[in-house]
Amino acid sequence: MSNxxxxxxxxxxxxxxxxxxxxxxxxxxxxxxxxxxxxxxxTQIPLHAKYGGVVPEVACRAHMEVINPLIAEALxxxxxxFNDLEAxxxxxxxxxxxxxxxGVAVAKTLAGCLNIPLIGVNHMEGHIYSALxxxxxxxxxxxxxxxSGGHTMLYKVDGLGLYTLLGSTRDDAAGEAxxxxxxxxxxxxxxxxxIQALAEHGNxxxxxxxxxxxxxxxxxxxxxxxxxxxxHLQSAERGSDADICASFQEAVVDxxxxxxxxxxxxxxxxxLALAGGVSANRALRERLHxxxxxxxxxxxxxxxxLCTDNAxxxxxAGWELANRGLRSPLSLDAKPNLELV
Amino acid sequence: xxxxxxxxKGIILGLDCSGESFSVAICQGEECLAQCGGFSPRSHLRRxxxxxxxxxxxxxxxFKDVEAxxxxxxxxxxTGLRLGVVTARTIAQxxxxxxxxxxxxxxxxxxxxxxxxxxxxxxxxxxxxxxxFFDTSAGTSRxxxxxxxxxxxxxxxxxxxxxxxxxxxxxxxxxxxxxxGTVVVPSxxxxxxxxxxxxxxxxxxxxxxxxxxxxLLPQYLRxxxxxxS
Numbered sequence: 001m002s003n004x005x006x007x008x009x010x011x012x013x014x015x016x017x018x019x020x021x022x023x024x025x026x027x028x029x030x031x032x033x034x035x036x037x038x039x040x041x042x043t044q045i046p047l048h049a050k051y052g053g054v055v056p057e058v059a060c061r062a063h064m065e066v067i068n069p070l071i072a073e074a075l076x077x078x079x080x081x082f083n084d085l086e087a088x089x090x091x092x093x094x095x096x097x098x099x100x101x102x103g104v105a106v107a108k109t110l111a112g113c114l115n116i117p118l119i120g121v122n123h124m125e126g127h128i129y130s131a132l133x134x135x136x137x138x139x140x141x142x143x144x145x146x147x148s149g150g151h152t153m154l155y156k157v158d159g160l161g162l163y164t165l166l167g168s169t170r171d172d173a174a175g176e177a178x179x180x181x182x183x184x185x186x187x188x189x190x191x192x193x194x195i196q197a198l199a200e201h202g203n204x205x206x207x208x209x210x211x212x213x214x215x216x217x218x219x220x221x222x223x224x225x226x227x228x229x230x231x232h233l234q235s236a237e238r239g240s241d242a243d244i245c246a247s248f249q250e251a252v253v254d255x256x257x258x259x260x261x262x263x264x265x266x267x268x269x270x271x272l273a274l275a276g277g278v279s280a281n282r283a284l285r286e287r288l289h290x291x292x293x294x295x296x297x298x299x300x301x302x303x304x305x306l307c308t309d310n311a312x313x314x315x316x317a318g319w320e321l322a323n324r325g326l327r328s329p330l331s332l333d334a335k336p337n338l339e340l341v
Numbered sequence: 342x343x344x345x346x347x348x349x350k351g352i353i354l355g356l357d358c359s360g361e362s363f364s365v366a367i368c369q370g371e372e373c374l375a376q377c378g379g380f381s382p383r384s385h386l387r388r389x390x391x392x393x394x395x396x397x398x399x400x401x402x403x404f405k406d407v408e409a410x411x412x413x414x415x416x417x418x419x420t421g422l423r424l425g426v427v428t429a430r431t432i433a434q435x436x437x438x439x440x441x442x443x444x445x446x447x448x449x450x451x452x453x454x455x456x457x458x459x460x461x462x463x464x465x466x467x468x469x470x471x472x473x474f475f476d477t478s479a480g481t482s483r484x485x486x487x488x489x490x491x492x493x494x495x496x497x498x499x500x501x502x503x504x505x506x507x508x509x510x511x512x513x514x515x516x517x518x519x520x521x522g523t524v525v526v527p528s529x530x531x532x533x534x535x536x537x538x539x540x541x542x543x544x545x546x547x548x549x550x551x552x553x554x555x556x557l558l559p560q561y562l563r564x565x566x567x568x569x570s
Contacts, residue, residue: 055565057419057565058565060419060420060423061561061565064423064426064427064558064559065558067427068427068430068431068434068554068555069555071431071434072434072555082435097420098419098420098423101386101420101423101424102423102424102427104386105386105389105390105423105424105427105428105431106427106428106431108390108428109390109427109428109431109432109435110431110435112390112393112394112404113404113431113432113435113436114435329391330390330391330394331387331388331391332387333384333386333387334386
């Protein structure tokens with residue numbers, strides 16, 4: 001069943017975005033498609049830290065506690081009322097099924113009670129829009145590298161809504177590799193910020209970890225790299241944790257950036273975008289920024305608060321879908337394995 | 342069907358998503374104007390809200406006519422309870438309707454009046470039953486025991502002690518062979534009904550047991566810790 005039905009294009013003045021696909025609950029209000037009136041994010045990271053990863057039932061219970069209060073707070077922050085809303089956009093997948101379901105249930109109820117359009121948004125498309133929100137002069141085709149704890153995707157974007165998946169991970173996502181290496185080093189969860197912090201004091205050339213599938217199409221594989229780090233930890237000359245972190249991070253950044261830049265060249269892209277939680281990694285941002293500069297193309301990357309899951313990107317994607325004359329039926333379902341293309 | 346014209350005030354919604362069936366009832370006082378639902382495992386999200394909206398339309402009412410929303414808060418399927426509660430909460434938040442949290446077992450007992458000792462047990466998986474006992478001989482469900490997680494053999498023992506004659510609910514149905522001395526209603530025909538939820542909601546409303554909409558949460562009866570791994 002399709003997520004959309006076709007209607008006359010519309011431009012909701014105030015659109016509410018809802019995001020609850022993993023471990024952040026977020027509510028945002030966007031005016032005229034670009035003015036962020038509210039962006040509230042309630043993170044569950046401390047709740048999941050003791051388990052070393054996201055526990056679905058814990059996540060769902062936490063979403064349940066905060067989602068309605070966040071809506072009230074967002075309206076207050078935006079200084080508007082329920083009756084001012086003209087559309088509601090919500091992540092309908094991919095993600096944890098029980099968590100996505102909550103957001104969709106709330107969005108349907110808002111849409112049904114207020115008699116306004118409901119717009120289901122693919123979370124990945126939301127991330128792509130997070131890069132576009134602050135960079136309005138993007139030219140297509142654009143290569144978009146989307147990296148998070150659950151995903152590693154390389155897309156060619158030929159225009160709004162026109163996506164080609166060039167490659168994705170065959171095993172662990174890049175962010176997952178950060179989490180697992182961090183766990184092996186006893187640094188805790190989430191791994192990204194912890195490894196980045198230590199890496200800044202280390203030598204990225206200290207250990208030459210393999211670059212999995214570097215010259216092999218656009219797919220990624222990070223499971224072998226994680227295992228290489230774990231094996232290295234058991235070796236006699238393991239060196240400092242800082243060196244290990246710096247060398248591991250360098251290997252990940254190397255693979256991600258080389259493939260993304262190779263895609264830019266191959267498809268003669270006019271811009272490059274980086275999005276998803278791992279786009280908060282400074283080394284990765286810097287490497288892609290330099291690469292794009294060298295190639296003379298635009299580099300778009302969300303500001304740090306829009307890198308991780310947020311509802312602004314969902315509202316923005318919803319606004320664009322509205323402009324294309326799309327809305328979702330009230331029978332919209334949560335699709336844990338929803339794909340973009 | 343010809344939509345029944347109603348006075349616009351005083352609609353009570355009775356909602357349940359706690360099990361493998363869902364139910365939606367549109368009531369006015371103690372009268373049920375429309376009710377629908379049914380067995381729909383893994384498709385509650387798709388069907389629940391459209392069913393609610395369509396039923397309101399059928400009786401010629403809209404969300405702004407809703408005075409109160411009664412919803413089952415547990416025990417039950419965690420995901421299902423969350424769906425019901427978050428929907429009810431959001432309706433209350435948007436429309437200003439009053440919100441009432443109803444015990445699932447009590448709502449199920451309401452559908453079986455005239456029983457001195459009724460066992461109500463929901464399948465809680467992990468080899469357990471979320472159960473309680475009620476006296477419905479006076480027409481309403483008077484609680485005899487508190488909600489509790491039982492092993493089937495413990496539930497059987499409790500049935501004997503309370504001279505129970507009838508057992509209902511998905512848990513009673515699933516472990517029916519453990520309760521030889523008691524009449525067990527099969528699971529498929531003992532699902533919570535929205536009108537029973539609304540009736541209990543109407544009672545709570547008259548007693549002033551209204552809940553602040555943002556505060557209503559499911560009663561899980563089981564810690565999230567157990568769900569790890």
